[in-house]
Amino acid sequence: MSFRVVVGHDDQHFLYDTAAALRLAGLDVACYPGSMQALRALHTAETVDLLITRVRFPEGTPHGLSLGMMARYRKPGIKVLFAARPDMEKYTEALGELVHCSADVSELVEAAVRLPERLIQRLRVVVARSVDAHVCKSPRPR
Numbered sequence: 001m002s003f004r005v006v007v008g009h010d011d012q013h014f015l016y017d018t019a020a021a022l023r024l025a026g027l028d029v030a031c032y033p034g035s036m037q038a039l040r041a042l043h044t045a046e047t048v049d050l051l052i053t054r055v056r057f058p059e060g061t062p063h064g065l066s067l068g069m070m071a072r073y074r075k076p077g078i079k080v081l082f083a084a085r086p087d088m089e090k091y092t093e094a095l096g097e098l099v100h101c102s103a104d105v106s107e108l109v110e111a112a113v114r115l116p117e118r119l120i121q122r123l124r125v126v127v128a129r130s131v132d133a134h135v136c137k138s139p140r141p142r
Helices: 012-024 035-044 064-074 086-092 105-137
Strands: 004-008 028-032 050-053 079-084 097-100
Touching (some): 004 012, 004 064, 012 105, 035 064, 064 079, 079 086, 079 105, 097 105
Parallel strands (some): 004 028
16 A cells, blocks of 8 residues: 655645655655645545645635644544744644755655654554454453
8 A cells, every 4th residue: 555645735846846756755646736625635535644735825725734634634644744934833733743844855755754654653553452452352272
């Protein structure tokens, strides 16, 4: 199963560069030029593991914080990366990780690629607990 990423950002250069770099890193990426398009994709996609977005979008559209909250409501296990200015971290820290928008796209890719390992570690813990629970509940052989 591939790691599915949705990128919602209104800067076309950011979208193109980020998508290209994430694809080179082996991730499955879908890009949307606004928060509403990204939100629709999040509603209809069966699986999304990571949302990459910004904090501010044009007036009249949901901002990235709302997009992140709606994403987590729809997809409880989703991770959120914000490409934003450092002063936005106080708003984003409860929802996800902030990568400074002035950073090279490689830093964003590094943050995105770190996430699958975190998911794998979580999955290992869940599987281990499940196995332990199954073993504990199984009748002992006679």
